[in-house]
Amino acid sequence: MPFPRSIQNLIAQFSKLPGIGPKTAERLVFYLLKQDKSKLTDFGHTLLHVRDNVQICERCGQVAEDKLCTICNDKNREAGIICVVAEIADILALEKSGEFTGMYHVLNGTLNPTEGITPDRLNIKKLEERLAKGRVNEIILALNPTIEGETTAMYLTKLLKKYNVKITKLARGLPQGSDLEYADEVTLANAFKGRLQI
DSSP states (O other): OOOOHHHHHHHHHHHTSTTOOHHHHHHHHHHHHHSOHHHHHHHHHHHHHHHHHOEEOTTTOSEESSSSOHHHHOTTSEEEEEEEESSHHHHHHHHHHTOOOEEEEEOSSOOBGGGTBOGGGSTTHHHHHHHHTTOOOEEEEOOOSSHHHHHHHHHHHHHHGGGOOEEEEOOOOOOTTOOGGGOOHHHHHHHHHTOOOO
8 A cells, every 4th residue: 555645755765864775764653643743843844944054164064053062062072183074973083082282174085086076175274274373283184994085084194284284093903892703804913003101
């Protein structure tokens, strides 16, 4: 039995979200239909509030409700260290570790010439503007250990050398609790390169 057009339209909208297939979209729609009207109204208002009030931080490129995000506005953060990430979601993962207390810069992707993602499509100019002010001591490249991430890291390293700042990248190696026999060659090679004295 086909669903009413309004249900089909809502399933189609959910299916457009990343990581949501048709079956998951159906489950979400039918979950929402089971909720009382006030919860659905709150859900709708929240979506509209996000659309109307969330913008991109003019300094780092992450989401904000003001011109600057909460991290850029935090006077307790180390302003002289900038951690460069590919996507906004990467900030959440790094913040959960509780180890980093500096600032961030979101590139909005990584270099991938085969898909048309060239340096001019990334948020690199704003990073250079931040460095040109001379208040940054270190850039940490926190990009995924993929071909695109490594290519972007190499490009940025060459580009940013002229600003005379320390450029580092996150250590790569074996994840906690993993078995050596299941690690790939690149992971093992990075584990050897990033070994620490004990």
